[in-house]
Amino acid sequence: MDVRVEIAGIELEHPVLNGSGTFDAIAARRAFGDALLADFPFSMFVSKTITPQPRAGNPPPRIFETPASMINSIGLPNKGLDGFLEHDLPRLSELPVPLCVSVMATSHGEFCCLVEGIASRHEVAALELNVSCPNVESGLIVGEQASETMSLLQAVRPITSKPLIVKLSPNVADPASIARAAEHGGADAISLVNTLKATAIDPGTLQPWLGAGRGGLSGPAIRAVALEQVRSVASSVSIPVIGMGGIEAGADALAFLAAGAAAVAVGTGNFRDPLAGARVRSELEAALAAGGRGSLPDRPRQVAPSTST
């Protein structure tokens, strides 16, 4: 079955990617050896978010299990731009699929330096902009404001002709308005959802469980919320949408594709099953065949927004 997709000019063998920060291809290769490369679970690999300077990450505890989900507050530990280029990029370039590098910075100037440093490398096929961060110049979370999102895109867009994917936060009233701003600013694709803001209380001390106080929820518990946000965004923009949020089976992926996603990503599901991506892909093909379909569903026609809930 032909399940190839094209995202912003990049041809992908199938529509299953990984969510940023949910699969470390270098560490996975250390655990599973080069056999991992022979049947790599994703059609494009999205890196953990890189920041301009190295970050150690948040103090532990960093994770908390919740019903059919988990809360994390990892804090973007990474080696910084220079460390990434020197140590990680050569290893990631050995993967058998295109590489998308996730980036985050807290000012337009730093974002531009980061995008320039990464996009100029031939090993990099695309960049994902993690906009769930504050702009220190305005104090606003970029991805929570249409104007901030548009101005960030306008700043970084002239730097590279490589695809720019904007990773949206679900913690907004109207994600479609942010997606439209990203499209107007020149984004090539949208990915969503990031985690939902969440908190856990230690039942013994009645204090916040997580070392950083609060974190983000992910897993099947958020799937229905993510599906609606993907549907809403896909019907509001014309650029491709990469849908994610609790996808753990082929049927989940098919639902996101039917809701308008051009591709999907497996995130927290990777933690339960390191080859979840490969399984989701084969289950997706089986589900399409069982439904008498020879190809992926078409994107739904854009419809007028509904005011009812």
Place this chain on the structure above:
Amino acid sequence: MPPAAGSRPRSDADARVIAPPGRRLCEVTGNRQTGGYRIFSALDAAGPEPRAGQFYMLSAADAWGQRSGRPYLPRAFSVAEAHAADAGVRLDFLVEDVGPGTERLADLRRDEGLWVTGPLGRPFSYPRELGSDLAGAILVGGGVGLAPLAIHRRQLVERGVPVRTLVGFRDREHSGGVEELFGCCEVRLASEDGHVGHRGYVTELLAVLLEGDAARTAAVYACGPPAMLEAVRALCVEREVEAELAMEAPMACGFGACYGCAVPLAAGGYMRLCTDGPVVSAAEIETALVPGSGH
């Protein structure tokens, strides 16, 4: 001159056994009570024989999530014993029912399916790998943490390494596994309530041993609750004794993906316990009392 304690360079070239990619379905072959704990076994038909100190991510194939959506994530377990046979490797795990994940694993029935990923992580070293003058081993276990010391002891004895084994328990309800996992070998016991062995902490037995020649000729290997590990760490660092600790931390994936299992390093920053541990050298970590561990 031997290197100072903990000066051993960290590298990828440790003796870890690489896991087959992904998880695989194994058959539960047994589950028996041992004191306040249970030992369950699974036949791993497709996996390699692990090194002592390595761990597996485990989840029941059925009814995982039976308690209102929990457990959701797999649970990390150090392997207590591994026996290779024609049909595969029989893996033994020691479990104490303390939450939704351990409750389900403690309830596994024969012929049930068990999802297994592993062996994962950095194993225990042999004494000569820690110092050319180290010929013996002292094992220090606490509670269910004695599990990885059982397979470590066997692998050491098979190599002709003299081993002394110390195991401590809180009380009668929180004890078990010694006879089943250590057989008839000599184990010195301690218990906080005095129901067996020395009344007090197992680390008191360790301190006595380290006053003798053992401190210069043996490496210490420990696994147990965070407070016990921290006592072992502090004692061994102070006396410049080579020591390795098998630690635990909240862990979602086990293969370096989630970055949840952060353990603070003595040099600053964090390690990922799943890939840089779970066996760490006492000198490389800041503390064994990591918030969130021991739950």
